[in-house]
Amino acid sequence: MPGMAGDSEATDGEERVRSSFAKQGLMSTLGATLGSVAPGVVEIAIRPHAAISQQHGFVHAGAVTAIADSAAGYAALTLMPRGTGVLSTEFKINLLAPAIGDRIVARGKVVKAGRTLTVAQSEVFAESEGREKLVALLTATLMAVDAREDISD
Amino acid sequence: MPGMAGDSEATDGEERVRSSFAKQGLMSTLGATLGSVAPGVVEIAIRPHAAISQQHGFVHAGAVTAIADSAAGYAALTLMPRGTGVLSTEFKINLLAPAIGDRIVARGKVVKAGRTLTVAQSEVFAESEGREKLVALLTATLMAVDAREDISD
Amino acid sequence: MPGMAGDSEATDGEERVRSSFAKQGLMSTLGATLGSVAPGVVEIAIRPHAAISQQHGFVHAGAVTAIADSAAGYAALTLMPRGTGVLSTEFKINLLAPAIGDRIVARGKVVKAGRTLTVAQSEVFAESEGREKLVALLTATLMAVDAREDISD
Amino acid sequence: MPGMAGDSEATDGEERVRSSFAKQGLMSTLGATLGSVAPGVVEIAIRPHAAISQQHGFVHAGAVTAIADSAAGYAALTLMPRGTGVLSTEFKINLLAPAIGDRIVARGKVVKAGRTLTVAQSEVFAESEGREKLVALLTATLMAVDAREDISD
Numbered sequence: 001m002p003g004m005a006g007d008s009e010a011t012d013g014e015e016r017v018r019s020s021f022a023k024q025g026l027m028s029t030l031g032a033t034l035g036s037v038a039p040g041v042v043e044i045a046i047r048p049h050a051a052i053s054q055q056h057g058f059v060h061a062g063a064v065t066a067i068a069d070s071a072a073g074y075a076a077l078t079l080m081p082r083g084t085g086v087l088s089t090e091f092k093i094n095l096l097a098p099a100i101g102d103r104i105v106a107r108g109k110v111v112k113a114g115r116t117l118t119v120a121q122s123e124v125f126a127e128s129e130g131r132e133k134l135v136a137l138l139t140a141t142l143m144a145v146d147a148r149e150d151i152s153d
Numbered sequence: 154m155p156g157m158a159g160d161s162e163a164t165d166g167e168e169r170v171r172s173s174f175a176k177q178g179l180m181s182t183l184g185a186t187l188g189s190v191a192p193g194v195v196e197i198a199i200r201p202h203a204a205i206s207q208q209h210g211f212v213h214a215g216a217v218t219a220i221a222d223s224a225a226g227y228a229a230l231t232l233m234p235r236g237t238g239v240l241s242t243e244f245k246i247n248l249l250a251p252a253i254g255d256r257i258v259a260r261g262k263v264v265k266a267g268r269t270l271t272v273a274q275s276e277v278f279a280e281s282e283g284r285e286k287l288v289a290l291l292t293a294t295l296m297a298v299d300a301r302e303d304i305s306d
Numbered sequence: 307m308p309g310m311a312g313d314s315e316a317t318d319g320e321e322r323v324r325s326s327f328a329k330q331g332l333m334s335t336l337g338a339t340l341g342s343v344a345p346g347v348v349e350i351a352i353r354p355h356a357a358i359s360q361q362h363g364f365v366h367a368g369a370v371t372a373i374a375d376s377a378a379g380y381a382a383l384t385l386m387p388r389g390t391g392v393l394s395t396e397f398k399i400n401l402l403a404p405a406i407g408d409r410i411v412a413r414g415k416v417v418k419a420g421r422t423l424t425v426a427q428s429e430v431f432a433e434s435e436g437r438e439k440l441v442a443l444l445t446a447t448l449m450a451v452d453a454r455e456d457i458s459d
Numbered sequence: 460m461p462g463m464a465g466d467s468e469a470t471d472g473e474e475r476v477r478s479s480f481a482k483q484g485l486m487s488t489l490g491a492t493l494g495s496v497a498p499g500v501v502e503i504a505i506r507p508h509a510a511i512s513q514q515h516g517f518v519h520a521g522a523v524t525a526i527a528d529s530a531a532g533y534a535a536l537t538l539m540p541r542g543t544g545v546l547s548t549e550f551k552i553n554l555l556a557p558a559i560g561d562r563i564v565a566r567g568k569v570v571k572a573g574r575t576l577t578v579a580q581s582e583v584f585a586e587s588e589g590r591e592k593l594v595a596l597l598t599a600t601l602m603a604v605d606a607r608e609d610i611s612d
Contacts, residue, residue, distance in 0.1 A: 024200075092245035290417060355484075357485070
């Protein structure tokens with residue numbers, strides 16, 4: 001898989017992701033935190049609270065999707081060449097169980113990295129009393145776009 | 154299509170949706186507002202601002218998805234029998250253009266209402282200087298669940 | 307929408323689609339026929355028979371998907387520049403009702419034509435005694451690829 | 460996961476799948492063969508040939524999807540109670556690389572088994588000179604339906 005070899009690239013990828021994540025206003029609004037970042041793999045978490053709930057008190061599918069999409073997108077970005085930005089072109093999510101618990105964590109992973117399109121998946125787990133339960137599964141197509149004034153990392 | 158006939162049902166449906174929307178903490182956090190509600194059709198809007206942005210300043214796909222999913226889910230709820238709640242089981246969204254402009258509006262519409270499963274679509278438009286542009290298209294499967302302590306409208 | 311203007315282009319598009327359809331071995335194997343072809347819109351039909359059935363005697367989701375995917379892909383191809391071929395990168399289909407009846411027809415339509423990626427939808431109808439019923443809804447992302455030895459229309 | 464315990468149940472599940480597969484006219488038409496069947500896991504393969512091709516000579520996405528959908532559906536069926544049939548309600552597939560080679564094999568696996576809905580994935584590999592390449596990834600929602608005259612295994 002391209003870009004998975006060098007340590008320095010890995011470090012670069014991590015810097016790109018952390019810097020970009022810091023610019024995502026929505027992540028801050030949701031209280032999301034960026035966890036581990038490695039080539040092709042990125043983790044983002046949120047803590048359930050009323051401000052991100054749906055009508056039954058579970059975390060809203062929109063919030064679950066937001067961290068799952070960002071985790072998949074950033075996993076893709078770690079493998080994209082410098083000078084490109086990443087955009088989600090489409091994704092699909094299956095919501096398997098209510099998102100409730102102490103912490104909701106999305107783990108994005110690249111399935112296939114391509115020059116133009118990258119496919120990545122995020123598994124979303126609900127952590128409760130030290131146990132994890134799979135609550136959602138997202139598959140996304142990410143596009144590498146040439147960096148320009150309004151699109152970079 | 155079930156439930157599309159009577160005015161009183163329509164009114165009931167609207168009350169259910171408005172009451173449920175008010176309980177969605179995420180909608181309030183995103184600054185989303187509920188527009189028109191009619192049998193099988195619901196509209197939800199947000200205004201682009203930094204708190205719901207992604208790294209390039211566009212509205213984050215997660216926020217676009219949140220209003221599109223809620224609009225589709227509530228469109229489904231208007232046609233579901235009293236005493237049931239609605240849950241998204243899965244959805245897919247295609248992001249067609251950057252979500253930028255004065256206002257982003259999601260229009261949910263039921264495609265096929267069933268006893269257990271309902272399929273609905275949301276078209277998401279960006280409004281700018283009085284013109285509308287289609288920026289996203291979501292298709293969702295919603296499930297009617299019997300109301301219980303933790304699941305109702 | 308690009309390429310929707312000229313009559314000559316429309317005619318070109320139709321020739322490209324008809325010539326390409328004739329090369330799809332699967333369409334012939336399924337007994338599929340190409341109906342109307344216009345810029346951004348293509349129709350493909352099959353007749354239910356045992357050779358394309360699933361275990362309950364309905365038309366197999368794979369056969370429904372095959373004509374829906376081809377209809378969406380060819381709708382996209384009609385709007386792509388000469389010298390490009392079309393590939394499906396992903397699609398999602400909701401199966402709304404059993405595919406049974408006299409004829410199953412997929413109507414593909416371009417939702418958004420882009421330089422690299424085009425999004426198209428196919429509605430699939432079952433015709434029975436002169437009436438139509440929506441049985442499936444497919445959304446696809448199609449990619450324009452530069453014609454080379456192994457990829458053309 | 461329900462139904463994964465007993466050997467006899469596993470055997471039952473296998474018999475149900477093999478008997479149902481034999482009734483799928485499309486599988487025979489495509490030349491598909493049923494491989495291993497175990498609780499929650501089913502394998503189906505096809506050999507590329509002109510009769511299942513698209514216009515560039517690759518295996519048609521519709522044929523890839525047909526075996527991927529059937530593999531996912533039968534993986535789900537192995538875990539469903541006796542007296543129910545299985546229907547695909549929706550699926551999404553990402554086509555990652557052209558389906559060419561000696562053999563195309565779809566491996567379906569249950570992600571989450573539920574009373575009404577089961578989510579399953581199929582990975583599709585192209586085998587060539589003894590090596591495997593991932594060419595497609597499908598995620599499906601399957602529904603258990605009570606057996607009746609027209610719907611059983």
